[in-house]
Amino acid sequence: MELKEFIENFVALFDETDASEIQANTAFKELDEWSSLIALGVIAMADEEYDVTLKGDDIRNSNTVEDLFNLIKSKK
Amino acid sequence: MNYNPFSLAGKMVFVTGASSGIGRQTAIECSKLGAKVIITARNEERLQETYNNLQGDGHSMVLADLTTSEGLDNIVSVVSELDGIVLCAGRAMTSPFQFNTREKYDDVFNVNFFSPVELLRLLVKKKKIAKGGSVVFVSSVGGVLGFTLGNSIYGASKAAINSTMKFCARELAPKKIRVNSVNPGMVNTPLIKGGTISAEQHQADMERYPLKRYGEPEDIAHGIVYLLSDASSWVTGHSLVIDGGITI
Numbered sequence: 044m045e046l047k048e049f050i051e052n053f054v055a056l057f058d059e060t061d062a063s064e065i066q067a068n069t070a071f072k073e074l075d076e077w078s079s080l081i082a083l084g085v086i087a088m089a090d091e092e093y094d095v096t097l098k099g100d101d102i103r104n105s106n107t108v109e110d111l112f113n114l115i116k117s118k119k
Numbered sequence: 120m121n122y123n124p125f126s127l128a129g130k131m132v133f134v135t136g137a138s139s140g141i142g143r144q145t146a147i148e149c150s151k152l153g154a155k156v157i158i159t160a161r162n163e164e165r166l167q168e169t170y171n172n173l174q175g176d177g178h179s180m181v182l183a184d185l186t187t188s189e190g191l192d193n194i195v196s197v198v199s200e201l202d203g204i205v206l207c208a209g210r211a212m213t214s215p216f217q218f219n220t221r222e223k224y225d226d227v228f229n230v231n232f233f234s235p236v237e238l239l240r241l242l243v244k245k246k247k248i249a250k251g252g253s254v255v256f257v258s259s260v261g262g263v264l265g266f267t268l269g270n271s272i273y274g275a276s277k278a279a280i281n282s283t284m285k286f287c288a289r290e291l292a293p294k295k296i297r298v299n300s301v302n303p304g305m306v307n308t309p310l311i312k313g314g315t316i317s318a319e320q321h322q323a324d325m326e327r328y329p330l331k332r333y334g335e336p337e338d339i340a341h342g343i344v345y346l347l348s349d350a351s352s353w354v355t356g357h358s359l360v361i362d363g364g365i366t367i
């Protein structure tokens with residue numbers, strides 16, 4: 044599992060946010076477009092792409108995109 | 120004073136999804152109101168726990184996976200003369216639309232839609248339902264009156280149940296069988312815990328309810344009891360919304 048590829052999958056959940064605004068160290072919940080629906084999208088993407096089940100609390104406890112990446116990697 | 124129009128004394132009531140949550144509480148309430156109860160689910164330990172909490176005697180339990188034809192056949196072979204049928208087994212799914220593959224739809228529809236519908240069909244065809252019998256589908260406000268983000272598969276399965284409920288109400292009326300649904304809002308059961316929605320989000324969601332809380336399994340069981348009892352003899356094709364006012 045690659046960080047670069049994960050970021051691409053993460054970016055694909057957004058429509059209004061430019062890819063350049065989303066980096067490994069981006070605090071994703073501070074993005075203007077972040078929403079509860081995108082949070083559900085992160086959970087569904089982790090399941091579809093990595094076969095990892097995330098919970099609502101996992102999203103709540105993560106700050107940066109890399110935090111999410113590491114969490115998913117640790118659950119694989 | 121013994122007057123109680125909601126009594127289930129002398130009735131045989133069959134409950135699916137009885138190993139947990141709403142189904143478990145419904146089975147227990149029915150037994151307290153005098154019914155003999157037949158309960159079913161897959162998990163033996165949890166189903167046994169429900170069984171141990173039933174009041175009175177003459178109850179029985181059947182282990183079955185409702186998504187398999189063996190499970191359904193097994194149930195149909197052991198029940199007879201049912202006065203009440205509560206189709207409660209179900210599962211949740213939260214997933215945004217663009218991730219909703221056919222596989223996810225199948226997983227949810229198999230449990231929430233096809234299994235109760237096929238079970239009811241077999242019970243009707245094999246004449247296992249007594250005259251004056253009452254069928255209660257446990258549907259939801261989701262997909263029928265409320266459209267929460269990420270809930271489209273689950274909601275569609277419940278909307279399909281509500282539609283089927285009304286067709287059955289008309290088609291089974293000549294047999295004097297009544298068919299209704301209860302449509303709960305969010306209820307505190309394992310179904311809503313530890314999933315995609317965090318406890319914090321649930322707390323915020325609860326505040327949106329006019330009655331400022333989620334339902335308890337008893338709140339739904341009591342509505343089901345009404346639909347099973349003779350108090351609702353003239354009620355068929357009805358969706359009883361029990362939701363703390365969230366869909367007002």
Ligand SMILES: NC(=O)c1ccc[n+]([C@@H]2O[C@H](COP(=O)([O-])OP(=O)(O)OC[C@H]3O[C@@H](n4cnc5c(N)ncnc54)[C@H](OP(=O)(O)O)[C@@H]3O)[C@@H](O)[C@H]2O)c1
Nearest residue numbers: 136138139140141160161162184185208209305306308310
């Ligand atoms: N809780 C809510 O907020 C809420 C709101 C509206 C509607 N509802 C509906 O209420 C019903 C009951 O939900 P609940 O909250 O009580 O959920 P729950 O506590 O998770 O109970 C679900 C029940 O369904 C049974 N079940 C699931 N898959 C099955 C299968 N393949 N074969 C046989 N049994 C199966 C489970 O038994 P085993 O695992 O032992 O098989 C369990 O007894 C569901 O139809 C749900 O959609 C719930």
